[in-house]
Amino acid sequence: MxxxxxxxxxxVDNKAEDGLLKEHGFSAWIEAYGRKILFDTGQGNALAKNSEFLKCDLSLADILILSHGHYDHTGGMAYVLKQNPDIKIFCHPKIGTIRYSIREGANPKDISMPEEIRSVFFGLSAGQIKQIDKPESISGNIGLSGFIPRKDPLEDTGGPFFLDPAGKQPDIIEDDMALWINSDNGLIIITGCCHSGLINTIEYILKISGQKKIHAVIGGFHLANASALRLEATCEALQKWNAEQIIACHCTGDEAAAFLRKKIGTKVIQGYAGMEWNNE
Ligand SMILES: [Zn+2]
Ligand SMILES: [Zn+2]
Incomplete structure (x- = not known):
């Protein structure tokens, strides 16, 4: 290397290659500039088996980044802490917010950080958790977005998300953030669920990183409920920025991924647990 x-x-991803577990969730192992970063942890069922199978020794990770507090990104945290008790955790101060998904005709579903994970997470020393709400440099070429301003009129959080079970207070998922790496080939942007919207996320990272070229965008894009107008605008933006690889994972939605691929072509690639990507 x-x-x-x-x-x-x-x-961890909603799709997986043979021999790996799939689940609704996301986790990625990143090696860049001598750092080993674990980005999200999935729901907690797939991480142990998949990380072992893919020979990613979680005890060697330098930091854990949590893209936001939803259960499908934080549920594997207890396992990570068992492997790597002193790992430094980067997340937004609102990561522990209690929140719900409320679908028409169904009972409110608590989609917060799971109870058993909360008790472990909130028992950690303050020094182990780095709270981030503004852009933060992890090292010279690696940074975290912090809160992503919501500017695009067509973008929303992508689902029926609320702070109360009665569905009165919308959850803007303030804690959503993305990771960026400035590689020799341009920016690599990694998203968890992208509740801030893909256009908002990329636009903000271009601004804070000072970079212009986008090599790859990888992660969940949460476009399953997006309007045709929003999907069109997302495609136009990705084409305008000339994003070279768009790796759609987790909550992107099969139809939305197919739409992007039809419009943008082979630059759009389906991600899955077991995918190994590098910037060559
Ligand atoms: Zn998710
Ligand atoms: Zn989410």
Missing amino acids: NENDVVIKIL
Whole structure:
């Protein structure tokens, strides 16, 4: 591995190669500039088996980044802490917010960080958790977005998300953030669920990183409920920025991914647990 190479292995995803577990969730292992980063942890059922199978030793990770507090990104945290008790955790201060998904005709579903994970997480020392709400540099070429301003009129959080079980207070998922790596080939942007919207996320990272070229966008894009207008605008933006690879994972939605692929072509690739990507 060259010192400027970036390697990303998808550990947990809604899709998986044979021999790996799939689940509704996301986790990725990232090696860049000598750092080993675990980005999200999935729901907690798939991480142990998949990380072992893919030879990602979680005890060697330098940091854990939590893209936001939903159960399908934080549920594997207890396992990570068992493997790596002192791992530094980067997340937004609102990560522990109690929140719900309320679908028409169904009971409110609590989609917060699971109870058994909360008790572990909130028992950690303050020094182990780095709270981030503004852009933060992890090292010279790696940064976290912090809160992503919501500017695009067509983008929303992507689902019926609320802070109360009665569905009166919308949850804007303030804690949603994305990771960026400035590689030799341009920016690599990693999203969890992208509740801030893909256009908002990329636009903000271009601004805070000062970079112009987008090499790859990888992660969940949460477009399953997006309007045709929003999907069109997302495609136009990705084409305008000339994003070279768009790896749609987790909550992107099969139809939305197919739409992007039809419009943008082979630059759009389906992600899955077991995918190993590098920036060559
Ligand atoms: Zn998710
Ligand atoms: Zn989410």
